[in-house]
Every structure is written in C-alpha cells, then in structure tokens.
Amino acid sequence: MSVNHFVSYFIASVNNAGKVKKSHVEFSHSNLIEGICKVMVEEGFIKSFEVIEEKPRVKKVKLELSYFKDNFVIRDFKVVSKPGLRIYSGTKDIKPFYDGLGFFILSTNKGIMTDKIAKQMNVGGEVLCKIF
Numbered sequence: 001m002s003v004n005h006f007v008s009y010f011i012a013s014v015n016n017a018g019k020v021k022k023s024h025v026e027f028s029h030s031n032l033i034e035g036i037c038k039v040m041v042e043e044g045f046i047k048s049f050e051v052i053e054e055k056p057r058v059k060k061v062k063l064e065l066s067y068f069k070d071n072f073v074i075r076d077f078k079v080v081s082k083p084g085l086r087i088y089s090g091t092k093d094i095k096p097f098y099d100g101l102g103f104f105i106l107s108t109n110k111g112i113m114t115d116k117i118a119k120q121m122n123v124g125g126e127v128l129c130k131i132f
Contacts, residue, residue: 006030007128008079014046018065018072026052029059035112036128037063039105043114045074045131076102076132090124102132 010033017025027033029051037049047064054060066073076098081087094104094115104115108125118124 005079005083006033007036008082010036011077011079011129014063014065014074015077018074021067021070021072022065024062024064026060026062029061032107032112032128033061035107036105037061039112039114040131043103043131074131077129079129080104080127081129087127088125089127091119091122093124094119094127097130098132102130104128104130 006028010027013025013027034049034051037046040046041048045066047066049061049063052060052062089104089106094106096102096115097104105128106113106115106118106125107128108118108121108123110121110123112128113121115127
C-alpha cells in the first residue's frame with residue numbers, strides 16, 4: 001500500500017482503532033511517527049509502543065492504545081500541517097487550545113516535542129498535529 005502522508009495515515013489509524021476499541025494498532029515505521037509516539041507515551045495518551053523489525057530493513061510500529069473506564073483517552077486528534085499546506089509556528093505564535101488541556105506536536109530542529117516544551121526551549125517548527 002502506498003501512503004502519501006504518514007502523519008495523516010497514522011492519525012486516521014489511531015482514531016479508527018480507538019472508535020472500535022482495539023487494544024493495539026500496527027503500521028509502517030518512520031522516524032517521524034516514532035517521535036510522535038514517544039511524545040504520546042510521555043503525555044499519557046497511549047500506553048506504550050514498540051518498533052518491530054519483521055525483515056531486515058523492514059520495520060513496523062506496534063502501538064498499545066489507552067482507555068479509561070472503557071472510553072478512548074484521545075478525544076480530538078487531528079492533522080494540522082499537510083503536504084499541500086505546511087504550517088510553521090514560532091514560540092510566540094503557538095496559542096493553547098481547549099483551555100490549555102490539549103497540545104500541539106511540533107517538529108523542530110531539536111526533535112519532535114509538544115508546544116509547551118518548545119516554548120520552554122524557545123524553538124519553533126512545523127506544527128504536525130493537535131491532540132486532546
């Protein structure tokens with residue numbers, strides 16, 4: 001299967017798996033997706049993830065989803081920057097949403113991180129997605 005935008009595919013897979021209450025979801029590996037998964041584990045939106053090497057140089061990411069009282073933890077998970085319209089933001093331009101309960105995931109020159117950490121480190125970057 002050919003995927004044009006890994007972040008969109010990743011977000012759609014996670015949202016769909018959460019709606020049907022799956023325990024885990026698998027998809028092709030990329031360093032960008034691995035970075036997003038690390039941030040999601042740190043923030044408590046997923047239980048864990050692991051990178052599985054099926055064949056030499058062929059990797060998959062297996063993500064274990066998190067539920068609270070039989071409800072999917074993630075309420076809103078959307079793509080912000082798309083291939084046709086890249087969204088970049090400086091530290092002063094990032095505005096909180098859902099009264100600061102949600103956050104943006106940014107790709108910066110220091111790595112993949114949340115908007116709060118990016119503000120602390122005083123770096124900007126491409127806004128990949130938002131999550132609540």
